[in-house]
Amino acid sequence: xxxxxxxxxxxxxxxxxxxxxxxxxxxxxxxxxxxxxxxxxxxxxxxxxxxxxxxxxxxxxxxxxxxxxxxxxxxxxxxxxxxxxxxxxxxxxxxxxxxxxxxxxxxxxxxxxxxxxxxxxxxxxxxxxxxxxxxxxxxxxxxxxxxxxxxxxxxxxxxxxxxxxxxxxxxxxxxxxxxxxxxxxxxxxxxxxxxxxxxxxxxxxxxxxxxxxxxxxxxxxxxxxxxxxxxxxxxxxxxxxxxxxxxxxxxxxxxxxxxxxxxxxxxxxxxxxxxxxxxxxxxxxxxxxxxxxxxxxxxxxxxxxxxxxxxxxxxx
Amino acid sequence: xxxxxxxxxxxxxxxxxxxxxxxxxxxxxxxxxxxxxxxxxxxxxxxxxxxxxxxxxxxxxxxxxxxxxxxxxxxxxxxxxxxxxxxxxxxxxxxxxxxxxxxxxxxxxxxxxxxxxxxxxxxxxxxxxxxxxxxxxxxxxxxxxxxxxxxxxxxxxxxxxxxxxxxxxxxxxxxxxxxxxxxxxxxxxxxxxxxxxxxxxxxxxxxxxxxxxxxxxxxxxxxxxxxxxxxxxxxxxxxxxxxxxxxxxxxxxxxxxxxxxxxxxxxxxxxxxxxxxxxxx
Numbered sequence: 001x002x003x004x005x006x007x008x009x010x011x012x013x014x015x016x017x018x019x020x021x022x023x024x025x026x027x028x029x030x031x032x033x034x035x036x037x038x039x040x041x042x043x044x045x046x047x048x049x050x051x052x053x054x055x056x057x058x059x060x061x062x063x064x065x066x067x068x069x070x071x072x073x074x075x076x077x078x079x080x081x082x083x084x085x086x087x088x089x090x091x092x093x094x095x096x097x098x099x100x101x102x103x104x105x106x107x108x109x110x111x112x113x114x115x116x117x118x119x120x121x122x123x124x125x126x127x128x129x130x131x132x133x134x135x136x137x138x139x140x141x142x143x144x145x146x147x148x149x150x151x152x153x154x155x156x157x158x159x160x161x162x163x164x165x166x167x168x169x170x171x172x173x174x175x176x177x178x179x180x181x182x183x184x185x186x187x188x189x190x191x192x193x194x195x196x197x198x199x200x201x202x203x204x205x206x207x208x209x210x211x212x213x214x215x216x217x218x219x220x221x222x223x224x225x226x227x228x229x230x231x232x233x234x235x236x237x238x239x240x241x242x243x244x245x246x247x248x249x250x251x252x253x254x255x256x257x258x259x260x261x262x263x264x265x266x267x268x269x270x271x272x273x274x275x276x277x278x279x280x281x282x283x284x285x286x287x288x289x290x291x292x293x294x295x296x297x298x299x300x301x302x303x304x305x306x307x308x309x310x311x312x313x314x315x316x
Numbered sequence: 317x318x319x320x321x322x323x324x325x326x327x328x329x330x331x332x333x334x335x336x337x338x339x340x341x342x343x344x345x346x347x348x349x350x351x352x353x354x355x356x357x358x359x360x361x362x363x364x365x366x367x368x369x370x371x372x373x374x375x376x377x378x379x380x381x382x383x384x385x386x387x388x389x390x391x392x393x394x395x396x397x398x399x400x401x402x403x404x405x406x407x408x409x410x411x412x413x414x415x416x417x418x419x420x421x422x423x424x425x426x427x428x429x430x431x432x433x434x435x436x437x438x439x440x441x442x443x444x445x446x447x448x449x450x451x452x453x454x455x456x457x458x459x460x461x462x463x464x465x466x467x468x469x470x471x472x473x474x475x476x477x478x479x480x481x482x483x484x485x486x487x488x489x490x491x492x493x494x495x496x497x498x499x500x501x502x503x504x505x506x507x508x509x510x511x512x513x514x515x516x517x518x519x520x521x522x523x524x525x526x527x528x529x530x531x532x533x534x535x536x537x538x539x540x541x542x543x544x545x546x547x548x549x550x551x552x553x554x555x556x557x558x559x560x561x562x563x564x565x566x567x568x569x570x571x572x573x574x575x576x577x578x579x580x581x582x583x584x585x586x587x588x589x590x591x592x593x594x595x596x597x
Contacts, residue, residue, distance in 0.1 A: 029500065032418040032420055033418070033419070033420040033421065034420075035414070035418055035420075035499060036418035036419070036423060037420055039410035039418070040410070040414050042406065042410065043407030043408065043410065043411045043466075043470045046407065046463065046467055046470065047467055047470060047471075049448070049463075050445065050448065050463060050464045050466075051433060051436060051441065054441045054444040054445040054447075054448055055444070058440070058441065058443060058444035061443065061447070113333060114337050117329075117333050117334050118334075120326075120329075120330045122330065122334070127580070128334070128338070130579055130580045131342060132338065132341050132342075133579060134341065134342065134345060134572075134576055134579075135344070137524060137528075137575055137576070137579050138528070138576060139528040139545070139546045139572060139575070140528065141528075141546035141547070142545075142546055142549060142550075142568040142571045143344060143345070143348075143568070143572065145348070145549065145550065145564060146344035146565070147344060149347065149348075149564075149565070150344060150347060155359060155366070157366050160366050191340065191341065194337075195341065248435055249437070251437075252439045252440065254530070255530040255546075258550075259550055273439030276439065276443065280443040281443070281446075281535065286443050286446075286447070289443050290443045290444060293439060293440050293441075294440070296439070300435065300436075300437065300440070307435070308428075
C-alpha cells in the first residue's frame with residue numbers, strides 16, 4: 001500500500017524534508033487520485049485473489065483433463081465438446097432453464113400481489129412484513145430441510161392431508177418421481193423467491209403518486225385501469241430489475257437442489273451448479289466440472305449486460 | 317388507498333389474500349418448529365394429526381446439544397460471520413467513499429467491475445477456488461471462509477454504501493476541510509456518522525449472508541468439527557437411513573433463529589438497503 005504513495009519520498013528525498021518522512025505521503029492522501037487508489041486496494045486485493053484469479057484459473061482448468069490432486073494436460077475444448085454429447089449434461093441444461101424461467105412468472109405474479117396487499121394499512125404491519133420476508137432471509141439450506149420433510153414419502157403433511165380427504169390412497173413420492181421432483185424444487189424456489197419480489201415491488205410502490213390514483217378514481221377509472229395507467233409505469237423498472245436478478249440467481253443456484261434431491265432422481269433435477277459439483281468434486285474430474293460451470297457464463301453475461309443497462313437507465 | 321372501500325372489500329382485497337400468503341410463506345417454518353418439539357414415536361404414529369404437537373418435548377434439542385457437534389458449528393459460524401463482516405465493512409466503506417467522492421483514473425471502470433462482481437455466482441467459481449484454497453493451505457481453517465466470503469459481500473456492500481454516501485451533501489465536508497479537517501477525517505467524522513443506517517444495513521446484510529452461506533462452507537470447511545451450522549445440519553444430521561427428523565428440524569430452527577431475530581428488528585433498514593442496493597443499484 002505504502003509503495004504507491006511514497007514514490008519519490010525514498011532515499012532520494014531532499015534533506016530538508018527528512019525530519020518528517022510522512023509529510024509527503026500524507027499530503028498525497030489529500031489529493032483525490034492517490035487517496036482514491038489507496039482506498040480501493042484492500043477490497044480489490046481480495047476480489048482479485050479470490051474472485052478474478054479463480055475465474056481465469058477456471059477457464060484454464062476447463063481446457064485441461066485435471067483431476068483433484070493431479071494437474072492434467074491441455075486438451076483444448078475437448079471438455080466442452082464432450083459435454084454436448086453427454087445426455088446428463090443436456091438434461092441438466094433443460095432442467096436449469098425450466099428451473100430458472102418457469103418459476104419466474106410465479107415469483108413475479110405472487111410477489112406483485114403480495115406487494116399490493118402489503119401496501120395497505122393494516123395492524124401489525126411491520127411484524128407481517130418481517131414474517132413474509134423469512135423465506136428469503138433464513139439459510140436456504142435449512143429451510144430446504146423443512147421442504148425436504150414436507151416432500152418426504154413417509155412424513156409429508158401434504159400426503160397426509162390428501163389421504164384424509166380421500167384423494168389418494170398411497171403417499172406421494174414427491175422427490176422420487178421425475179416430473180414431481182422438478183415441480184417440487186420449483187415450488188420450493190417460488191416459495192423462497194416471492195418475498196424478494198414482494199418487498200422490492202413494495203418499495204417501488206412507495207413512489208406511486210397517490211394524488212394521481214385519487215384523481216383517476218374520481219374520473220371513474222377502475223382498479224385495473226388505475227393499476228395499468230398509474231402504478232405499472234412507476235414500478236416497471238423495479239419489476240424488470242428484480243426479475244433479472246432472480247433469473248441470474250436461480251440459474252446459478254445450488255443449495256436448494258443439493259439439499260432436496262442432489263440432482264436426482266436419475267439426474268432429473270440437476271442444474272449446472274449441482275452437476276459441476278458432482279463431476280468436479282464427487283467424481284474428481286475438476287477440469288470437466290469447470291467446463292460445466294463455464295457453460296453458465298454466456299447466459300449469465302447476457303443477463304448481466306441487460307441488467308446493467310436497466311440499472312444505468314434507472315440512475316439517469 | 318387502494319383498499320379503502322367497505323369492510324367486505326377490505327376482507328376480500330386485503331385480509332383474505334394476506335392470510336393465504338402468510339400460510340404459504342410461513343407453513344414450512346411452523347412445520348419445522350412443531351416437528352422439533354415432538355417425540356420421535358409421535359411422528360411414526362399415523363393416528364396423530366401431524367399438524368399439531370401431541371406430547372411436547374425438548375428431547376430433540378437436548379440430543380442436538382449433547383450428541384452432535386452443534387455447539388462447535390455455532391461457534392464456527394459466529395467466528396466466520398463476524399470476521400467476514402468486519403473485513404467486508406472495512407473494505408466496502410473505503411471503496412464506497414472512493415467511488416462516491418473521489419475522482420481518480422479508472423474509477424468508472426472499477427465501479428462497473430464491482431457491480432459485475434456482484435453478479436458472479438459462487439457456482440461459477442467454486443471448483444477453481446477450491447484449488448486456490450488448497451494451494452494457500454487454507455483448507456479446513458477459518459481463513460478459507462473469512463477471506464472468500466468478502467468477495468460475495470464487498471460488491472454489494474460497497475454499492476450500497478456508495479449510494480448512501482452520495483446522498484450526503486458534499487458541502488458539509490468541504491466546509492470542514494476549509495476548517496482544516498483532512499479527507500479521511502471527513503470520512504470518519506462526518507460521512508460515517510451520517511451514513512450510519514447504510515453502514516448498519518451493509519453490516520446486517522454481510523452478517524446474514526455469511527451466516528447463510530452454504531457452497532463454500534460445504535467444500536472448504538467440511539471436516540470434523542469445522543463445519544458451519546447449515547453444512548453441519550445438512551451433511552451430518554442427514555445421513556442415516558432412519559432420519560432423526562426431530563433433531564434435524566431442531567438444528568434447522570436454531571440455525572434460522574438468529575437471522576430471523578435480527579431482521580425482525582431491522583426490517584425497515586433492510587427494506588431501505590434492498591431498494592438502495594439491489595433494486596435501484
